[in-house]
Amino acid sequence: MFTILIALLLFLIFIFLSSLHFYWGLGGKWGATAVVPTKENSEKVMNPKMLECFVVAFALLGFAFFILAKSQILSFKLPDWLLGYGVWALSLLFILRAIGDFKYVGFFKKIRSTKFGQLDTKYYSPLCLVIGLLVMALALTT
Numbered sequence: 001m002f003t004i005l006i007a008l009l010l011f012l013i014f015i016f017l018s019s020l021h022f023y024w025g026l027g028g029k030w031g032a033t034a035v036v037p038t039k040e041n042s043e044k045v046m047n048p049k050m051l052e053c054f055v056v057a058f059a060l061l062g063f064a065f066f067i068l069a070k071s072q073i074l075s076f077k078l079p080d081w082l083l084g085y086g087v088w089a090l091s092l093l094f095i096l097r098a099i100g101d102f103k104y105v106g107f108f109k110k111i112r113s114t115k116f117g118q119l120d121t122k123y124y125s126p127l128c129l130v131i132g133l134l135v136m137a138l139a140l141t142t
Contacts, residue, residue, distance in 0.1 A: 003141045006134050007071035013131060014064035018057045025053030035124075037104035038114045045104050063090060067135070070142055087139040094132035098125045 024032055027050075037045040048056075069076040070083050100106010104117075107125050111117050 003071050003138065004073065006138050006141070007067050007073055010067045010131065010134055010138065011064045011073075013127075014060050014067065018060035018064065021053045021057035021060060024048075025050045025057060034115050034119050037111075037116050037120075039104075040111055040113065042114065066090070067138065070138060072142070087135060087142075091132050091135040091139060094128045094135065098129035098132060100125065 020031070023030070024035075036048065039045060065074070065076070066078075066083075066086060068074040069078055070087050098106060100109050102108050103110050105120055105125070107121070107129075109117060109120065112121060
């Protein structure tokens with residue numbers, strides 16, 4: 001039961017995040033100015049276009065269904081090694097995102113005073129850490 005709850009929570013988080021990236025890829029503006037790292041002079045570090053938003057959206061969607069496959073809520077024909085190593089890789093990916101690049105993103109970033117920096121400290125990095133730890137818990141229970 002614990003495994004199913006973790007998997008469904010992760011699935012919903014990934015679906016939500018995927019939907020946001022599809023929205024932004026289609027030109028949506030809500031929240032878009034606060035989700036891209038900026039320098040102290042408010043210059044964006046990157047300027048993601050439609051393609052980049054869709055790549056991230058599809059990756060997050062894939063993560064959602066991968067979690068369902070790993071937890072055996074849905075049955076996909078995936079090799080056991082992919083499920084085994086993939087879940088650890090996914091956990092590591094989000095934990096590394098939470099740690100960050102030591103400049104613009106993550107708990108150990110240097111630039112904290114920007115709108116993104118503040119939101120990253122308060123919401124984005126903790127969410128990534130929670131995702132990483134929940135995926136790790138899923139790996140340990142399945």
